[in-house]
Amino acid sequence: MKGLESDIPIALGAGVETRPEESAASGDDSPVKNGRRLQHAEGASHPLRSTSVREPQPRGARIRGNHRVDQTEAAARFIAAPQHEKMHDDRLWDLRTKRDGQMHAIPEWEELRTLASAIKEHTLTHLDHYLDEFEQNARANGVHVHWAMDGDEHNQIVHGILHDHGAKTLIKSKSMLTEECGFRSYMARVGVEIIETDLGERIQQLDNEDPSHVVVPAVHKLRGDVAQVFATHLGIDPADDNVHHLAEAQRQATRPLILDADAGMTGCNFAIAETGGITVCTNEGNADLSANVPKLHIASVGIEKVIPRLEHLAVFIRLLSRSALGSPITQYTSHVRGPRNGGEMHLVLVDNGRSARLALDKFWTSLKCIRCGACMNTCPVYRRSGGLSYGATYSGPIGLIIDPTFNRHKYSALPFSSSLNGSCSNVCPVKINIHEQISAWRQVMAENHELTFVKKAAMKAAGVLLAHPALYRAAIATADSALNGLPRFAVYNRLNAWGKHREVPHAPRESFHSWYKRNRSAS
Amino acid sequence: MRVGLFVPCYVDAFHPQVGIATLELLERFGIEVEYPFDQTCCGQPMTNSGCHQESAETEALFVRNFEKFDYIVGPSGSCVHHVRHNLDAVEQTDAVRKVRANTFELVEFLHDVLKVEVFPWAEFPHRVAYHNNCNALRGIGHSSMSELRVAPFSKPLDLLRKVRGIEVVKLARPDECCGFGGTFSVFAEGISSKMGHDKVRDEVRSGAEYVISSDSSCMMHQQGCAERAGLPMKYIHIAQVLNGASS
Numbered sequence A: 001m002k003g004l005e006s007d008i009p010i011a012l013g014a015g016v017e018t019r020p021e022e023s024a025a026s027g028d029d030s031p032v033k034n035g036r037r038l039q040h041a042e043g044a045s046h047p048l049r050s051t052s053v054r055e056p057q058p059r060g061a062r063i064r065g066n067h068r069v070d071q072t073e074a075a076a077r078f079i080a081a082p083q084h085e086k087m088h089d090d091r092l093w094d095l096r097t098k099r100d101g102q103m104h105a106i107p108e109w110e111e112l113r114t115l116a117s118a119i120k121e122h123t124l125t126h127l128d129h130y131l132d133e134f135e136q137n138a139r140a141n142g143v144h145v146h147w148a149m150d151g152d153e154h155n156q157i158v159h160g161i162l163h164d165h166g167a168k169t170l171i172k173s174k175s176m177l178t179e180e181c182g183f184r185s186y187m188a189r190v191g192v193e194i195i196e197t198d199l200g201e202r203i204q205q206l207d208n209e210d211p212s213h214v215v216v217p218a219v220h221k222l223r224g225d226v227a228q229v230f231a232t233h234l235g236i237d238p239a240d241d242n243v244h245h246l247a248e249a250q251r252q253a254t255r256p257l258i259l260d261a262d263a264g265m266t267g268c269n270f271a272i273a274e275t276g277g278i279t280v281c282t283n284e285g286n287a288d289l290s291a292n293v294p295k296l297h298i299a300s301v302g303i304e305k306v307i308p309r310l311e312h313l314a315v316f317i318r319l320l321s322r323s324a325l326g327s328p329i330t331q332y333t334s335h336v337r338g339p340r341n342g343g344e345m346h347l348v349l350v351d352n353g354r355s356a357r358l359a360l361d362k363f364w365t366s367l368k369c370i371r372c373g374a375c376m377n378t379c380p381v382y383r384r385s386g387g388l389s390y391g392a393t394y395s396g397p398i399g400l401i402i403d404p405t406f407n408r409h410k411y412s413a414l415p416f417s418s419s420l421n422g423s424c425s426n427v428c429p430v431k432i433n434i435h436e437q438i439s440a441w442r443q444v445m446a447e448n449h450e451l452t453f454v455k456k457a458a459m460k461a462a463g464v465l466l467a468h469p470a471l472y473r474a475a476i477a478t479a480d481s482a483l484n485g486l487p488r489f490a491v492y493n494r495l496n497a498w499g500k501h502r503e504v505p506h507a508p509r510e511s512f513h514s515w516y517k518r519n520r521s522a523s
Numbered sequence B: 001m002r003v004g005l006f007v008p009c010y011v012d013a014f015h016p017q018v019g020i021a022t023l024e025l026l027e028r029f030g031i032e033v034e035y036p037f038d039q040t041c042c043g044q045p046m047t048n049s050g051c052h053q054e055s056a057e058t059e060a061l062f063v064r065n066f067e068k069f070d071y072i073v074g075p076s077g078s079c080v081h082h083v084r085h086n087l088d089a090v091e092q093t094d095a096v097r098k099v100r101a102n103t104f105e106l107v108e109f110l111h112d113v114l115k116v117e118v119f120p121w122a123e124f125p126h127r128v129a130y131h132n133n134c135n136a137l138r139g140i141g142h143s144s145m146s147e148l149r150v151a152p153f154s155k156p157l158d159l160l161r162k163v164r165g166i167e168v169v170k171l172a173r174p175d176e177c178c179g180f181g182g183t184f185s186v187f188a189e190g191i192s193s194k195m196g197h198d199k200v201r202d203e204v205r206s207g208a209e210y211v212i213s214s215d216s217s218c219m220m221h222q223q224g225c226a227e228r229a230g231l232p233m234k235y236i237h238i239a240q241v242l243n244g245a246s247s
Helices: A002-012 A020-026 A071-079 A084-102 A110-126 A127-140 A151-163 A176-180 A183-189 A199-206 A223-234 A243-260 A284-292 A308-325 A354-358 A363-369 A374-378 A380-385 A394-405 A421-427 A434-447 A451-466 A469-485 A512-519 B009-015 B017-030 B044-048 B050-065 B077-088 B094-102 B107-115 B135-137 B157-162 B189-205 B216-229 B238-242
Strands: A145-147 A169-172 A191-198 A263-266 A269-274 A277-282 A296-302 A332-336 A344-350 B002-005 B032-034 B071-074 B103-105 B127-132 B167-169 B210-213 B234-237
Touching: A071 A354, A071 A380, A071 B050, A084 A269, A084 A374, A084 A380, A110 A127, A110 A308, A110 A363, A110 B127, A127 A176, A127 A183, A127 A223, A127 A344, A145 A151, A145 A451, A151 A176, A151 A183, A151 A263, A151 A296, A169 A243, A169 A284, A169 A308, A176 A183, A183 A191, A183 A380, A191 A199, A191 A243, A199 A223, A199 A243, A199 B107, A223 A243, A223 B094, A223 B127, A263 A284, A263 B127, A277 A284, A277 A296, A277 A308, A284 A332, A296 B167, A308 A374, A354 A363, A354 B107, A363 A394, A374 A380, A374 A394, A374 A421, A394 A421, A421 B135, A434 B050, A434 B077, A451 B044, A451 B050, A469 B009, A512 B009, A512 B017, A512 B094, B002 B017, B009 B127, B009 B216, B017 B032, B017 B071, B017 B107, B017 B238, B044 B050, B044 B077, B071 B077, B071 B094, B071 B107, B071 B157, B077 B094, B077 B103, B094 B103, B103 B107, B107 B157, B107 B238, B127 B157, B127 B189, B127 B216, B157 B238, B210 B216, B216 B234, B234 B238
Parallel strands: A145 A344, A169 A191, A169 A263, A263 A296, A296 A344, B002 B032, B002 B071, B071 B103, B127 B167, B127 B210, B210 B234
Antiparallel strands: A269 A277, A277 A332
16 A cells, blocks of 8 residues: 555546646645656646636536537536636646657557557457357356346346345446446435545545546546535545645545445456456556455446457557556556455446447447547547536547437537547547547438527528529628628627627628639630 | 639638639649639538538539539638548539549649749748648648657648748647637637637747638638737738748
8 A cells, every 4th residue: 555655646636636736836745756756647737827716616518308418508617717627628638748648659559559449340340259258258257247238227237236235335446337327326216325436536426426537537626626525525624625635535534435345346448258357447446446345346347348359458458548648557457357255246248329339330430439538638629618518428529429329319419519620530549530420420410300490590591502603692792791891799799609709800802703803804 | 734723612702812822823833723603612511510411502513613624722621621521412423523533722732733842932031830720630631640650741831841031830739729610610609719719829829920821711710819819910821921922
């Protein structure tokens, strides 16, 4: 446990260590070793101005049943909180920069991406075969294997296992799959206490918020926000936002719960068919606690997590943390092959829409995703919006192409929250053509009448106008004279989305077309 | 060589000087350039919004206007990207395929087809930053992309280095999208504007007097942000600089 001391700021990176520069400025608690500031990806970022006025944390998208989620509305509130927005943008850009540094250190980087993509595509197109092999080998290792069609079934299976053991408390490490399944709220209803062991995820649990990022779930929170949460739930001084004090408070509060828990749960980064083992990657070692402290270990595994052989794991391990955090490897890469002596281990293999996604011609390769979050870190829209603005389990570019498979109507506006700049596809370690799929989803939404009336009407009008040169000429003439002739209040009003934060373009004296006609009409 | 001049709709309406510079620049190399009168747009705004059906007629018109040319050249990476990679709302006839294969963005055409070595008339004694339009960069490969581990290159900077007196400075986030994104600029105006204002601040911090780009659409957005913020950044299209504009 001694080694953990220097890992505190690293662990905090999951959520609290959003402004290490403040601690550096105060000079007493920056992550320093042998006189040098640690440059671990999660332990450093660029200086931000500190301020004495606490800015309330902006909350996520407004969810109203099955209504369409308006990401842009929530994003506008995030942008209106400049301390949060700037920290978030700088912090994630810093991860992107560190990722680039790691990439440049590996000459065969692009080959690795190609290989990882090929392994995933091969596995996904032979998924039944590898799942069978994985199940057989896991059973041979003494593991109980369950299959769940959807989130509800997953939750019931886990509940059944806990019930059989009389388990009332469950420690778990972070798992996006359990977020998909609404696992925590289900367990609350049936009276099982869940203790998240990932620091960032625990912060989110205590604050009753979803994770805003697949790797750093509380990255949208300032340390002051965390101090507020801990003040309410752990009884600390709300004015003390020293990250080490926050981490220690969480450790003191949670360790006894971990040691006393009836059961432990983990997710799974990779399931290896040839061994029947699973691999879980964390920076806090919390998956090891969840898997090894209680006698009962349950792992939730999405069926797309399977890879054929152990040697393939090396390809993904080399890519995962480099892409995610710009560090060569996660602090812990834990391999679990069977129950510990005297213990019991269960695997729940979950479909929850994955088979249906596999059948989607344009979108099946989204199943290659290894949840590194690189696309989120690089996305200029995500960095300025915060992950909770998406109002869905998955946010950022990967969310735009996965969320609509869960509920097409509810998430029909999400594919439009992108400038289609394509950076996401370039950083993806398994080469998912993310921005092309975002574009393809827009077409699906348009064809299924999921565009807002205004958007559809505008596009219909534009389509007619631009297909008819005479109409188009008349429109340009009108637009230019309007920009030149109208008073400012008529141009800048709430109907003009362009002019809210920008000046409108200066209309030229004449269009190119008129110039050409005037000067080159002979030709 | 028969070259058709493709003047994107927003260039026609808002930046005619970019169309004029493109025309004059091509003519300097002895090329006979024709401007088809009935052109409007390539169809990108509708496709960009998912409305492929609505862009079909516009795309058909584009093909009718340009099918007779050996090369179609336009001063916009974004529109050329659409024609080359996304013009698929119409049936893919021989004429459509020919138009798609022969459409070039101006920088590409000068760099890869004409292989221009010198611009004797061009002098731009200013400190400049170059803005990579995302479709020019990641869509049609103007330059190496910062996300990939590839040998660095830049076609637009290759050309600009042949301009006397120019000094190119680097941006802190050279490949970051400025937030224009076509219809994204109005349908998500808050995020789009924030990205634009951040981009302008990066440009101002770089010490550049001018920002040069191959896409007027991004610059129209950035200029709108700069003016609203009261920042004195000036924007100019690469066609104008290569054609000898001095400011």
